[in-house]
Amino acid sequence: MKTIAIDAMGGENAPEAIVQAVLQAKAELKNTRFILFGDEEKITNLIGQDKERIAIVATTQVIKDEDEPVKAIRTMKDSSLVVAAQYVKQKKADALLSLGNTGSILACGIFIIGRIKGVARPGFMPTLPVKNSDDGFNMIDVGANAKSRPEYLLDWAKMAAYYAEKIRGVKNPKVALLNNGAESDKGDDLHQQAYELLRKSNLNFIGNIEGNELLDGKADVVATDGFTGNAVLKNIEGTSSVLIHLLKDSLLNNGPITKIGALMIKGALKGLISKFDVDKYGGAVLLGADAPIVKTHGRSDKRAVYYTIKQIDKILSEKIIDQFRQEFNHKK
Amino acid sequence: MKTIAIDAMGGENAPEAIVQAVLQAKAELKNTRFILFGDEEKITNLIGQDKERIAIVATTQVIKDEDEPVKAIRTMKDSSLVVAAQYVKQKKADALLSLGNTGSILACGIFIIGRIKGVARPGFMPTLPVKNSDDGFNMIDVGANAKSRPEYLLDWAKMAAYYAEKIRGVKNPKVALLNNGAESDKGDDLHQQAYELLRKSNLNFIGNIEGNELLDGKADVVATDGFTGNAVLKNIEGTSSVLIHLLKDSLLNNGPITKIGALMIKGALKGLISKFDVDKYGGAVLLGADAPIVKTHGRSDKRAVYYTIKQIDKILSEKIIDQFRQEFNHKK
Structure with missing residues (x-):
């Protein structure tokens, strides 16, 4: 029990x-x-x-x-x-x-x-939506740590990859490092060293991922320092909520034809919003x-x-x- | 001339x-x-x-x-x-x-x-959209520097505030620091020290701003280290482009009624997308x-x-x- x-x-x-x-x-x-x-x-x-x-x-x-x-x-x-x-x-x-x-x-x-x-340090790990599937991806750490070290990121990636495999059923999950460019020498010391640790690990490390690619589904697990991860997670929430707010607003305040049109697309919109419904993936785990x-x-x-x-x-x-x-x- | x-x-x-x-x-x-x-x-x-x-x-x-x-x-x-x-x-x-x-x-x-x-260091500064006005906000640095120091952020904030005032016509621009929480002691050493420098400056410093608040229009200028700023800027682009892609997709692939509805809301949608059209603010300046x-x-x-x-x-x-x-x- x-x-x-x-x-x-x-x-x-x-x-x-x-x-x-x-x-x-x-x-x-x-x-x-x-x-x-x-x-x-x-x-x-x-x-x-x-x-x-x-x-x-x-x-x-x-x-x-x-x-x-x-x-x-x-x-x-x-x-x-x-x-x-x-x-x-x-x-x-x-x-x-x-x-x-x-x-x-x-x-x-x-x-x-x-x-x-x-x-070394626990990290908070949510599961977030991706564009063209229901799979989502795991990002860790999103804010348990304001200060991170390269070896923390390796531990987090290992735990998150195991989680992705066992709980979300992703085979041999693709692990990426959130960085400021695609090349292996990108980033500050922390991210350059984390890159090396991930590359040498037995994880399925696919290299760096940039902030604009997160929701594309390129990676199943994204390792990040807690400071950047926190800013990016909150920014995903903020940007999508502002866009959905503006969308609703423009549908209600553009005259009667738009309003009728809005009723006709209601079902499609619900599908869209449920795509970005992070609830279905559960909560953030303190791995x-x-x-x-x-x-x-x-x-x-x-x-x-x-x-x-x-x-x-x-x-x-x-x-x-x-x-x-x-x-x-x-x-x- | x-x-x-x-x-x-x-x-x-x-x-x-x-x-x-x-x-x-x-x-x-x-x-x-x-x-x-x-x-x-x-x-x-x-x-x-x-x-x-x-x-x-x-x-x-x-x-x-x-x-x-x-x-x-x-x-x-x-x-x-x-x-x-x-x-x-x-x-x-x-x-x-x-x-x-x-x-x-x-x-x-x-x-x-x-x-x-x-x-000390130049920083890249774009102007980005906000929710309820056409004003936008300036964020600096978004990636000229992978490694930042507290005094860089102060210089960037000063230059961006001057830009906001002279070029965008914002009186006494509100300056905020992108951080992982609202309280003054939030963040790693870099951000705690940057907070102190900004607080003691003669800028109109309103404190920390979090990733989910950027597009709300709370601040006219957001100072950030180049690594986080790069991840967040790219993430704003990525998240909004994924949402607009999903929206278009769901309008086209949900049967004939949705399609007709989509035609009726077309004007409203264009207004929405132009809201997130960063083009009208010009390019990113290397301040x-x-x-x-x-x-x-x-x-x-x-x-x-x-x-x-x-x-x-x-x-x-x-x-x-x-x-x-x-x-x-x-x-x-």
Whole structure:
């Protein structure tokens, strides 16, 4: 039996969307237990009668977006996130899911749950959409680390390639390095050295990828330093949201013929927007932590949380953490 | 009389689009001369009879996209780009326009034309679109430098703010630092130190901006290290082009009703796409070089080149380079 610890209080739609997603996932995942951390009364009311494989752990505090992450996890000992992380640390649960403050989830990973021995630094890894298929690609690190070193990027690429193969079913995933040009000597020292490490590794390294090629599907895994990865991930979100906003705006404010036309293309548009619906790929995984720690964004609805639970369940079924322990533990 | 040196051989539509744009601009800009560098016969045929304020300098070589930049400018001494840059160096022209290889244009800036005394490093600065106005914003550096230092970012921000004010007419431009979070202590050492320099400067510094906020119009000038700026700029291009591609695709391949609907929204869509038409803002300026050096992308058509010529003409009229010399020359 797998056990997932769920911070039921993080995000804008907590705890409703989270509890509903748990109930939906539970109906499918017969070998999985769920421990919900948060406001006992609210959660109990939402769950109703069906308590099979669901436990509630009452907590009294909630870490908010504006709270300083490290301070929050040190002082808010009875917060839903910290208690859930403690359960994972104490092996009372196998994985952690939260919709809360990214920095605090990261801090739980580093200071409470800890990293896999031999992995220098954990990195956050989302799965992002690509143009001409439903496969997507994994990018790591997107912001767990402001300062990166070449060997971090190698570790991240190894873990992400394994994830792409086992969880997303990509055979021999193509790994690329986000850089400022195609040639092998591009970039600053960090990226030149990371290039060499990746080239010498046994990964299927295809070389550098540039910022304009990310969504083309050329690579299944993109390794990047956490600073650039963070800027680029946020920029993908920002640029696509601005374009979709402008598109809706121009369809509504260009007279009656455009409006009728807009109704006629509604179905096609929905298809387009669902293409850029990152929810279906689940949340961002903190790879390198000593348990699956998955964060989905604070705006996540029931559907997004549901996909993320399924993703975590698959990570547990594939025993990815055990694999990483074998791969990295022998390193000093 | 201002004189613009124009590399007529760079880019996909050379020399036709370039010569046509020069003829169009010349009709408006009565105080400007144009020197076209390239294949004399082709250019002469395109110009026709109207030789007033136009000169041709015959060159025999063309630097291609795949040529290694520094080697190319050192060995291809009779290339249209190098000879044009020499004219600027020798004060036979006041500014340089090219659609060619970015690295070679940069190398011409550094090794032939040189930088303004007191500016540590030139940076490439495009003007990019924002969501709810036609104003756009300036981002610098987007790739002239793979390695950046905090004081470079300060110089770039100062020059870009001056440009935003004089050329784009933005009063007291808001300057932000691209970083991985809003708080002042965010980022690696480079960005923390750049933050302090910007905060202590007399710029209208509004703090950090994140990758998802760039197109929101919060800042008029965004300072960034050349590595991150390069990844983000290319990512804006890539993400918007993928979305527009997917949109067109879904409108054409969703049956006859969608197709008719698509015809009805065509006007609105054109408005949307022109919003993200970076051409109207002109090319990217290599700020910090000792003359206006402007690069527009290799796919530029006549219209894009025309806008870029008007942009250069305005930079010359506003005597921006003189201003930068005064600002920076007193520095060691």
